Amino acid sequence: MYKYIINAEDIDVLNQDEKLSSMVVEEYFKGNKEYIIYSEEDLINKLKKYNIRFDLQKIVDEDWSVKWKEYLKDGWLTYTTYFTHTPKQFDDRDVLYINPSMAFGTGDHPTTKIAARLLEPLVKDKVVLEVGSGSGILSILSAKKGAKKVFACDNDINTFGNFKENCRLNNVNNIYMWCGSIDSFKTSVKVDIVVANIISSVLLMIKETIFNINPEFIVFSGILVGERETFLKKVSNNYQIDRENIIDGWWGVRLKRC
Numbered sequence: 001m002y003k004y005i006i007n008a009e010d011i012d013v014l015n016q017d018e019k020l021s022s023m024v025v026e027e028y029f030k031g032n033k034e035y036i037i038y039s040e041e042d043l044i045n046k047l048k049k050y051n052i053r054f055d056l057q058k059i060v061d062e063d064w065s066v067k068w069k070e071y072l073k074d075g076w077l078t079y080t081t082y083f084t085h086t087p088k089q090f091d092d093r094d095v096l097y098i099n100p101s102m103a104f105g106t107g108d109h110p111t112t113k114i115a116a117r118l119l120e121p122l123v124k125d126k127v128v129l130e131v132g133s134g135s136g137i138l139s140i141l142s143a144k145k146g147a148k149k150v151f152a153c154d155n156d157i158n159t160f161g162n163f164k165e166n167c168r169l170n171n172v173n174n175i176y177m178w179c180g181s182i183d184s185f186k187t188s189v190k191v192d193i194v195v196a197n198i199i200s201s202v203l204l205m206i207k208e209t210i211f212n213i214n215p216e217f218i219v220f221s222g223i224l225v226g227e228r229e230t231f232l233k234k235v236s237n238n239y240q241i242d243r244e245n246i247i248d249g250w251w252g253v254r255l256k257r258c
């Protein structure tokens, strides 16, 4: 097992590689925040490709495919909804149980929190479509908070086992998921809200399809604060900013149909 301690100034660069950025965990050492990647794969060439500075430690005798989960903390996903990784079945509408796996969306990433906070107040009795569902955390939040129906897709088939497990653990059964992207979404059901927490380059690729679905609200997250202006220039004239949110250098926006 390799442990890479990433130079804090290079964290934004990691965002160019979604798989790599989703592996970063934050740890505190002597009161200072450190950014760490634990990996069984040797990532030196990948990190060098992006000119990322790092210290490397080799760790032996631990099952790190299990061990990394111990570093995850429970916490607040939104102002009213708590997420936990403690294995227990919950019926409480204000607690989400997410079994951590390699699917993105354990609850502690700022982009997930931004999306959740912009999404949660809207979902009651609405039809929600999520693009890039990962662990399913945002879809499950929607279902738990009273969404009529939730459609969810992810183009990574490896996320699906974890998504289904999380649905079961949270007792939600009105989520319809498929493997693929939004262009294969075909239904006559009117969608009220679309949510997508994906890196901005992908959001820009799929945005026209989302605008064509014509939902009342769109929540975009996964965008760096520095990308805000460029991103907003590419938003359809049919939509205006309803609300924005920033956490730890990440920006998200809720758009409302004019």
Ligand SMILES: C[S@@+](CC[C@H](N)C(=O)[O-])C[C@H]1O[C@@H](n2cnc3c(N)ncnc32)[C@H](O)[C@@H]1O
Pocket (backbone or CB within 6 Å): 104, 105, 106, 107, 109, 111, 112, 115, 131, 132, 133, 134, 135, 136, 137, 138, 153, 154, 155, 156, 159, 180, 181, 182, 197, 198, 199, 202, 206, 222
């Ligand atoms: C940052 S994760 C978000 C996971 C979860 N929704 C959350 O908010 O924590 C982005 C997810 O989008 C998926 N993804 C990336 N590009 C996609 C695309 N074009 N269509 C569908 N899913 C995509 C990735 O596989 C990944 O699971």
